[in-house]
Amino acid sequence: MNDATTFTQPKLHRQINERVKESLLGYLLILPSVLVIGVFGLFPIFYSIYMSTFNWRVTKGAFTGWENYTKLFGEPRGLLIFAAGIVLLVLAFFFWKSAFTTNKKIQRILKIVAAMLLIAFGVAFSTGWNSFTGTGDANFFKSLTITLYYSMLTVPTQLLIGLVLAYILFQNIKGKEVFRMFYFLPYVTPAVSTAVVFRIIFSPRETSLANILLSNLGLQPLDWLYEPNSFINMLFGSNLEGFIAGPSLALITIAIYGVWTFAGYDAVIYLAGLGSISKEIYEAAEIDGSNGWHLFWHITFPLISPVSFYLLLISFIGTFKAFNHLYVMRVPSAQNSVITASLNIFDTFYKANNFGYAATQAIVLFIIIAGLTFAQNKLLGKKVFYG
């Protein structure tokens, strides 16, 4: 821009003209996509906020302000305590981080402060949570725990299996393409169709495939998708309740489906990532006397971390988005042990026809996902090695 003065007037004019034209072309080209995504992806979020302030059954009713939110969270005090807990957690994180930059004495104090903040967070979190489930919409918060179980069951498992398969496939395997094609197939095929197959494979009948396998191992048949009881309780005959009781067998079965679908996808993406690591690094390390495990842990694993981070993020978000297979595989006998947040919202408006309240739940879920995504970016984003 500095040498713009050196141009003669008409030339400058033409340049500006061309720049405006180029910008207009840019806007024109993105317009259709922006319209579609704007109308069906962004606008609904804002409109949901609007809907959540009304008593909206099928058609719009009276304006109710915060009422839907107080119905969801219960006592406002509980929400305040919970919010304070989140602030404490963030503070603890910053204290802990800054502890590594100053001298030893201060370091110790900062660490103690961080630990105390963390304890305070724990207290505030559980107080707030108890208030939510006690005075608010217990079903909604239960559905959040179910979603969390589902994430914890599927995401680490599928990433691990994906990485192992990809790493093996990367070792000059004959028929690599064929294996890759097989592994990716579950991801490609329609969730409704394959979930219907899983419904039959994991049915409680003694002749279902899953139960035939159990009886071959000399075990008793199980109810699988129809079993609302906690798996831990079933295994140890214990009587745990609440969060520590863990997921139901029905949810674990659905998680098996989740892993079956996405492990192959993860493997294909990992394989692409492995292919982009330069061969020279391996050769250099081999000359230095590194062997298989060493190579994997000190070279492959850090170099592949951007892929791991990408997959972790999209799988985690994916578990919050998951709907189709959950909808198909849930059966009434599993009760609410398989109702994730997405299913819960869907039921609120599709079955109960309570649109305003469903919008409220949707907004809260959206805020939770945004928060967790942000936190993952902050916590893990820095650990990723981009070379």
Added chain:
Amino acid sequence: MAKHSRLVRIIGRAILYLILIVGAIIAMTPFFWMISTSFMSLGETINRAWIPQTPQWGNYAEAWKQANFGVYFKNSVIITTVSLLGLMINSILAGYAFASIKFPGKNIIFAILLATMMVPESVTVLPSLLLVRGSIIPLPGVDSRAFDACVGAGGQVLACQFQNFTFGASWLNTLQALTIPFMANAFSIFLLRQFFQQMPSELYDAARIDGAGHLRYLFQIVLPISKAPIMTVLLFGFIGSWNSFMWPLLVTTRDVKRPIMVGLWNFVTEAGPQTHLLMAGAVITLIPILIVYFITQKQFTEGIATTGLKG
């Protein structure tokens, strides 16, 4: 010593293949089960044979007839074709604009589009549904007053929707409602942008000297060498549209307008214990996906590897 290490190597190798084969078997078993069951007689599904004595080809005809798959199949083919056409055009144009054209606010718009990828369908689907029903703004050729009056008078929602359709008063059961939401997504734009960005800028400069503008450069030079990423967008778009379930479930109220996944789900709730027919139906819904997957498979995996999806 050398012999010993060679033996270890062979065993190690064998273990690797064993893991891969077990993985492949687990990945394929449900498909095997599905196909095998689809050829069984009712008795065999109850007594749980592994493989049918004589394949019952009639199951397919029976399922096709019972569940109206002919209609669903046709609907899905139309919906998918139209959606894909829109998706392709829109993503190529937007992907190119975000990669190579300068305009104010480009990065912020792109970031906002990307952020929509993390929003669950269950969050966005309700206002979208109201929109398609014509309850938020009047839609072209649509008047929602009939519907609102029907519900206001104490009518059942489903009944009103149905009545509404016969008045032509909403976009429920229409092609535009079933296709437009699938005509753009951030993922496809991102994928193509990544690829277009890797084009050397000399290429554009050369085209420029020859007097070509952006559009001619895009269609004559960029697109012909972008087969792999376009195939990837096509396959993902095809999967997304063909496999879509929640949205079509909500915006179709009449059987003759339903796509295949909603049809299959209806069949699940109706077929009851007729497992063999159910599986035949499930296989029918898979066939187009399998064909497209096996055809595009190679370019598609190439597309993933070359578009920087790897991180």
